[in-house]
Amino acid sequence: MDRNKGVCIRRSLGYQGAMSDPDVVIVGGGFVGCAAAAALADGRRRILVLEARAGADPRFRGELIHPHGVAVLQGLGLHAPLARAGGIDVRGFAVVPGEDAEPVLLPYDDVAGRPRRGLSMDHHAMVASLRAEVSARPGVELRSGARVTGVVREGERVVGIETADGERIRADLTIVAEGRHSKLRGLLGIAQEVRLLSFTAALLLDDVDVPHARHGHVFLGAPGPVLAYSIGEGRVRMCVDIPASAEKGRDAILALLRTAYAPFVPEPLRAAMLRAARADSLEVCANHAIHTRRCALPGVALVGDSGGCCHPLTATGLTTGLNDVRVLAEELGFGATGAPGESWATVDAALLRYQRRRYRFVRAREILADALYEVFRGAGTGPLAVRNGIIRYWQGSSRARMASMALLSGQESRLSAFLAEYARVVGRSAYSVINGDGEEPSMSARAASLSGLLRLSYEKFERSLVTVYQDAVG
Numbered sequence: 001m002d003r004n005k006g007v008c009i010r011r012s013l014g015y016q017g018a019m020s021d022p023d024v025v026i027v028g029g030g031f032v033g034c035a036a037a038a039a040l041a042d043g044r045r046r047i048l049v050l051e052a053r054a055g056a057d058p059r060f061r062g063e064l065i066h067p068h069g070v071a072v073l074q075g076l077g078l079h080a081p082l083a084r085a086g087g088i089d090v091r092g093f094a095v096v097p098g099e100d101a102e103p104v105l106l107p108y109d110d111v112a113g114r115p116r117r118g119l120s121m122d123h124h125a126m127v128a129s130l131r132a133e134v135s136a137r138p139g140v141e142l143r144s145g146a147r148v149t150g151v152v153r154e155g156e157r158v159v160g161i162e163t164a165d166g167e168r169i170r171a172d173l174t175i176v177a178e179g180r181h182s183k184l185r186g187l188l189g190i191a192q193e194v195r196l197l198s199f200t201a202a203l204l205l206d207d208v209d210v211p212h213a214r215h216g217h218v219f220l221g222a223p224g225p226v227l228a229y230s231i232g233e234g235r236v237r238m239c240v241d242i243p244a245s246a247e248k249g250r251d252a253i254l255a256l257l258r259t260a261y262a263p264f265v266p267e268p269l270r271a272a273m274l275r276a277a278r279a280d281s282l283e284v285c286a287n288h289a290i291h292t293r294r295c296a297l298p299g300v301a302l303v304g305d306s307g308g309c310c311h312p313l314t315a316t317g318l319t320t321g322l323n324d325v326r327v328l329a330e331e332l333g334f335g336a337t338g339a340p341g342e343s344w345a346t347v348d349a350a351l352l353r354y355q356r357r358r359y360r361f362v363r364a365r366e367i368l369a370d371a372l373y374e375v376f377r378g379a380g381t382g383p384l385a386v387r388n389g390i391i392r393y394w395q396g397s398s399r400a401r402m403a404s405m406a407l408l409s410g411q412e413s414r415l416s417a418f419l420a421e422y423a424r425v426v427g428r429s430a431y432s433v434i435n436g437d438g439e440e441p442s443m444s445a446r447a448a449s450l451s452g453l454l455r456l457s458y459e460k461f462e463r464s465l466v467t468v469y470q471d472a473v474g
């Protein structure tokens, strides 16, 4: 077999080598690494998942999965184990535009009114359940406490990895699922743009439920949006967005929660929020936007947060990671749907197709997350005018609510669809500002709102066009 000419990869059927020399090595046994193992396992290929930590990753991570991600979980046979481990249905979102305001309900249901369901559960229980499930699948081995520190190359191609213990493991395909601060991304020479956006103060609230059962809630009006969703009977997770400029000490954050955020959270959630903060269930994590323009090179693919991430407000990371592994498996022809790849050249061509399809899905989500965060934070006249406009837009039409939810949930991933919706919202906002329907009584305040709104929309359209152009020229 001449590996450098990419003639014939090892046939896994009947391959008798040790598992230290698998067909596919996956770096990272978090949510997306496990899902990738499930997507590529076909009972014949040997898949080795290397997880750096000996136990659970203690950091707070995502817990809410949109229906598009749930469909992938169902296809991989992972939804039932997650439901057994405590996962619950999510029916949509409730956005509460301000203190004591009526919520706008945004169901996930499709145009014909057919129910579509998301899923939420404690992140640690989610990953533990996936690890147990994929470890039991034929051909999959999950090794804990194995940190990957480098890649092995032959010429331009990645042909395996090296661990912190100095072990070299060769594989036909390496999948990087290390999460947002991926070290291999840098070692592979993949350029990245990293922006610190804000911080999340995550709280676990006990003995309480959200006002609209089985809905993710977004409370607006504070210095950052507050996301709350149920993760089980009487347990609510609250993610409070704190500006990057705010003081980070525990006492400072507690004071901020009490004075600047609690007034926008209705009772009895408010009391439970303050109780949880006092009881020290508070965890603070940084929110980054990480933008890449490559997620595949010969012999290697990046999936999940290793390929980039955006603000968690739109609860997008897990769904995007699931979409990644679905697209990758489809392109590789692994699993039940197609013939196995036959040569390195075939695999590498599939990886390039994966890269194209991944970015087509991801770009609209990145721009949506960015735009929605800016608007929901409402810092400045332009974002505030759009925020008021988007609430009126949703209140005025079920088509608008459905179109927004199709984008949010990943059912609709075309950038053109996002831009069309954005233009409608801006048009609606501008109409309200000009007619004085908003909160700006004076002409000068309305002029400031209008100019802020136009500047913001110009920036969004410009950024979208630059992104499309950069992806097109590679």
Ligand SMILES: Cc1cc2nc3c(=O)[nH]c(=O)nc-3n(C[C@H](O)[C@H](O)[C@H](O)COP(=O)(O)OP(=O)(O)OC[C@H]3O[C@@H](n4cnc5c(N)ncnc54)[C@H](O)[C@@H]3O)c2cc1C
Binding pocket: 027, 028, 029, 030, 031, 032, 033, 050, 051, 052, 053, 057, 060, 061, 062, 063, 064, 065, 146, 147, 148, 149, 177, 178, 179, 180, 183, 200, 202, 239, 285, 286, 287, 303, 304, 305, 306, 309, 312, 314, 315, 316, 317, 318, 319, 320, 321
């Ligand atoms: C505050 C916050 C809230 C969020 N909320 C949501 C939400 O509600 N919904 C949603 O969809 N997304 C949400 N996200 C995003 C979501 O958490 C991520 O998209 C998701 O965790 C990505 O999964 P991953 O497997 O790619 O990475 P990770 O979850 O980071 O897992 C990476 C794994 O790789 C391991 N690892 C790292 N380096 C190595 C190495 N060198 N060798 C071996 N193993 C290694 C780590 O130990 C870890 O187990 C949120 C994110 C944050 C920060």
